[in-house]
Amino acid sequence: MKILKTYRYLLLALAVVLLLPATLSSASLATEVLIFALAALGCNLLLGYTGLMSFGQGIFLGLGSYAAGLALLHLKAPLLAALLLAMLAGALAALVVGWFSIRQRGVYFVMLTLAFAQMFYFLAYTLKNITGGDNGLLNIPRPQLSLLGATLMPTATPWQYYGVVAVLFLIAFALLQRIADSVFGRTLLAIRDNEARAAAIGYNIKSFKLIAFVISGAVTGLAGALHAMLTGIAPLSNIEYHASESILIMTVLGGTGNLFASVLGAAFYVLVGDWLSTLWPRWLMLLGLLLIAVSLYMQKGLWGLGMRLAGIVRPGHGDQPPAALKEGGKQ
Template identity: 75%
Template sequence: MKNIIHFRTTLLIIATVLILPLTLDSGTLATEVLIFSLAALGCNLLLGYTGLMSFGQGIFLGVGSYATGLSLLHWQLPVLLALLLTMLIGALVALLVGWFSIRQRGTYFVMLTLAFSQMFYFLAYTMTSVTGGDNGLLNIPRPSLSVFGIELLATATPWQYYSFVALIFVLVFFLLQRVVDSVLGRTLLSIRDNEARATAIGYDIRQFKLAAFIISGAITGLAGGLHAMMTGIAPLTNIEYHISESILIMTVIGGTGNLFASVLGAAFYVLMGDWLSELWPRWLMLLGFLLIAISLYLQQGLFGFSKSLIQQITNRFRPDRAPDNAKQEKHS
């Protein structure tokens, strides 16, 4: 049964990356959807599977942007090696932030992640020789995917780069799905549902929370690196706490506790923001009204709403529905 679910989810993700080019005119916008979907996946691992509401995801996105920018600008690393290094740095930063933050719970945990977010922002702002300060890192190259000097995939045009990001996105989603369905993932769910009981069983919950932080930091750092390559800039705004809020909102909109829900939330946020910005300069107000409506009436997120809607439609057209109704009328 689990293998069937994995197969269906994989097909759904592949269909998603194939549908985006058919429905969107902009390759950059389609790429942005996948990049922020990666960031939302990392956030969902913390919030949906571990029960940790972190306002520090912008740290990993920003650090990932800087790491990729520096490795491509100054060290001229191959693109895959640069992205692997970015994931390693994102994981190490997450290890640092998580090691301190998981020592607190609830409001104090949230405040700690927010404090770290502010601290890293001001570090990036003041370390102009490394990060470029308020100007950010400029002219970040977008090298092609090559192995031993042989070009495997060009990334020069927006749609070529989309293909490159799509391959990475499908691979990361597949691997993360394996993680959440493993013993580690089930243990994280038990910690989310009842931390005291998980502790009583004998689990070292700090170690599991730290593992979730490290994986989340690596994935979000990768998203930051891909974003820097897409725009050619590693801006200071990528490490602001506002980006942490945006990633958290994407995760909640899509629905927590399901990886594909993160893709729905990121796509909704990015595409709706792009559409509303063309209607009105103060489009954030309109987006705010939409978020209020979702919070009030779609508390299970877009994924929960879609699942419920499909279930209702399926039940309505089930072949056995008519006989059941006839039996009920007969008994009455």
């Protein structure tokens, strides 16, 4: 039972990975769910654990797409090398954006991240020789997952690529959950809940925020690289602020302060969006109404709704926060 309690969120993530192929006929759609879940995980580390609402997540997603695309197209890099390069690009961009942005709070922080998003979008749009401009980088190959010349996993078919993405997603989720449950993660929660008190007891607030930014950027860069290999394109839309907006919506829909909630939010956004788009071209209007309902009546998102339902079935269990959150409040 102790093992189940320790790894419960990782087991839930594994259940999602196994459930998607069993319920969806489209491998590309299932893969897209996991890729955007990765991006939402990075966003939740900033928003849910550190209290930073960043509109710059699209920067890291787009740079990850471009870095991996350029490495695969021009350097003929193996898959793992391209992914590492994408993570490095996302982390470095997050270091720069975070270094400037964390010096402000509230609306000024949000405005700074939005300004950086617009600046990076303009650079990507104008540097057509590098990024492809409006057309994006085209014909991005999808090499097999190999190590030291030995093929570990093929990627030729959509479901084979889903398997590769699923393995990488579970590894990233496990590492992020470990970070969230660590002293570092609980310190982030303390900073989110009472920044002045955290600073008073000796924590270097800016350093913790900047590290969270870098981790978030690396994870989101990985998501961007995987998305580029899924579609064969590194599009300009990945780096514009609408991408940041979508990632934030997924995070809020699932619920902040719990990493598995980000998986729920991404799955809901991608799958419901795909379903609604077949019913009505203006499906985003319906999504807007849903967000209004979440803001008014489900402020803890889908995860909070699930906890309330669990509380009805098993009184005394549903409303309890995750262990990391309870421990974080003691900082």
